[in-house]
Every structure is written in C-alpha cells, then in structure tokens.
Amino acid sequence: MNKNKRIEILTRLRDDNPNPTTELNFSTPFELLVAVTLSAQATDVGVNKATDKLFPVANTPKKIFDLGVDGLKDYIKTIGLFNSKAQNVHKACAILLEQYPQLDLDQGEIPESREALEALPGVGRKTANVVLNTAFGWPTIAVDTHIFRVSNRTKLAMxxxxxxxxxxxxxxxPKAFKQDVHHWLILHGRYTCVARKPRCGACIIEDLCEFKEKTSD
Structure with missing residues (x-):
C-alpha cells in the first residue's frame, strides 16, 4: 500500500472519530492497568462488568492487596482465566507497594516506564503499550487480534x-496519527472489519482497502 493511500485511510478514521479512547472503564492509571490486565482473552464488556463492582470497593494497590487473591477472585470470576489473573494482579500490587513508595499509589499513580510496567506479573508489551498510550499519551501502538487482522486485511501494515x-x-x-491509531484500528476491527465476515458495505475505507474478498454487508 502506498503512502498516500495510508494517509487517506487514517484521515477518514480520524475524521469519523476525532477523540477515540478505550472502551474499558477506568478513572486512574492504576485502574486502567488492572482493567487491561484482566482484558486478555476477554471482552471489554465483560471486564467492565467485573471492575464496575471491584473498583468501588478496591481501586488502589493497597486495597486490592488487602482483598487477597481469593477475595479478588470473587469480583473477577466471570472473566476468563480469572485464577491466574487474580494471582498476577495481586502480585503486581505487592510489587507496586514495595518498589514505588515515592508514587501516590492511593491516587492511582503507577510508574510511567515501559520497563517498570513490563516487570509486573501479567503485563506484557501489549498491555504496557495500551497503558502508556491511554494513560500517559505515548505514541505507542498496541497490536491485538483486531489490529493484526485489520492491518493485514487492508494491507495497511502487513x-x-x-x-x-x-x-x-x-x-x-505518520506522527500526526500515532497517538490515536491504536484506538481507530481496534474499534474498526471490533465493529466493522470483523473476523468472520467484514461489513465492507458499511466501511468508510472500503474503496481504499486492498482486501480482495469484499462483502456487500
């Protein structure tokens, strides 16, 4: 795909959604970190249902740590892989409490560092990218299954x-699009360029997309 076509695709996505953001519910960087950690192999809707009950009770490292692993499980047991996720989140809280006393953890602060985030249990590159982008405004691009599919299917980035x-x-x-491209592509993949049968007929970039097997939907 040539440069001009890429820019036109990104421009249309931007014009359609000038201020995109995650569909996960959060109010602090720490809440976002927990929500993204829980979202692996789970839907944002499912995570929100769990965190909408968890965060009013425990939304800081100290409060979640004090719940204990079993206590945390009670709030997230509707989410896939909740056993391992509860253990990872609880261990991450312990590390934050031990290693980052200089941060205002009670106000939801977390380290603004890729190295520090990826050192936490359950936090890989994708999760760190989401947190750095959404909480701190870094021009990172977290690639999940939706973005992987859209990028390859359209030939935007194979x-x-x-x-x-x-x-x-x-x-x-281009730099002007880097801050928001993660959100544009994930939302496009979630609602339009869906896995089984893309909704090409309802797609605002259909004429620019290089996917050969377009549908009329």
Missing part, C-alpha cells in the same frame, strides 16, 4: 505476527 505488525505500523504511520 506482518506475520503482532510484533512485526507493530514495527510496521510504527514505521509507516
């Missing part, structure tokens, strides 16, 4: 795995 797609997107997406 790659055999999520890391390669991320590298390609970082290379070809």
């Amino acid at each position: 790659g055999k795995n999520v890391d390669l797609v991320e590298q390609k997107l970082l290379k070809v997406v």
Whole structure:
C-alpha cells in the first residue's frame, strides 16, 4: 500500500472519530492497568462488568492487596482465566507497594516506564503499550487480534505476527496519527472489519482497502 493511500485511510478514521479512547472503564492509571490486565482473552464488556463492582470497593494497590487473591477472585470470576489473573494482579500490587513508595499509589499513580510496567506479573508489551498510550499519551501502538487482522486485511501494515505488525505500523504511520491509531484500528476491527465476515458495505475505507474478498454487508 502506498503512502498516500495510508494517509487517506487514517484521515477518514480520524475524521469519523476525532477523540477515540478505550472502551474499558477506568478513572486512574492504576485502574486502567488492572482493567487491561484482566482484558486478555476477554471482552471489554465483560471486564467492565467485573471492575464496575471491584473498583468501588478496591481501586488502589493497597486495597486490592488487602482483598487477597481469593477475595479478588470473587469480583473477577466471570472473566476468563480469572485464577491466574487474580494471582498476577495481586502480585503486581505487592510489587507496586514495595518498589514505588515515592508514587501516590492511593491516587492511582503507577510508574510511567515501559520497563517498570513490563516487570509486573501479567503485563506484557501489549498491555504496557495500551497503558502508556491511554494513560500517559505515548505514541505507542498496541497490536491485538483486531489490529493484526485489520492491518493485514487492508494491507495497511502487513506482518506475520503482532510484533512485526507493530514495527510496521510504527514505521509507516505518520506522527500526526500515532497517538490515536491504536484506538481507530481496534474499534474498526471490533465493529466493522470483523473476523468472520467484514461489513465492507458499511466501511468508510472500503474503496481504499486492498482486501480482495469484499462483502456487500
């Protein structure tokens, strides 16, 4: 795909949604970190249902740590892989309490560092990218299954795995679009360029997309 076509695609996505953001409910960077950690192999809707009950009770490292692993499980047991997620979130809270006394953890502060975030249990590159982008405004691009599919299907940025797609997107997406491209692509993949049968007939970039097997939906 050539540069001009990429820019037109990104421009249309921007014009359609000038201020995109995550669909996860959160009010502090820490809440976002927990929500994104819980969202692995789960829907945002499912995570929100759990955190809408959890966060009014425990939304700081100290409060979640004090719940204990079993107490935390009671709030997130409707989410897939809740056993391992509860253990990871609880361990992450312990690390934050031990290693970052200089932060105002009671107000939801977390370290603004990729290295520090990825050192927390259950936090990989994708989760760190989401947190750095959404909470701190970094021009990171977290590639999940939706973004991987859209990038390859449209030929916006092709790659055999999520890391390669991320590298390609970082290379070809102009600076002016980098802050929000993660959200545009994930929402486009979630609601329009869906996995089984893309809704090409309702797509605002259909004429620019290089996917050959377009549908009339």
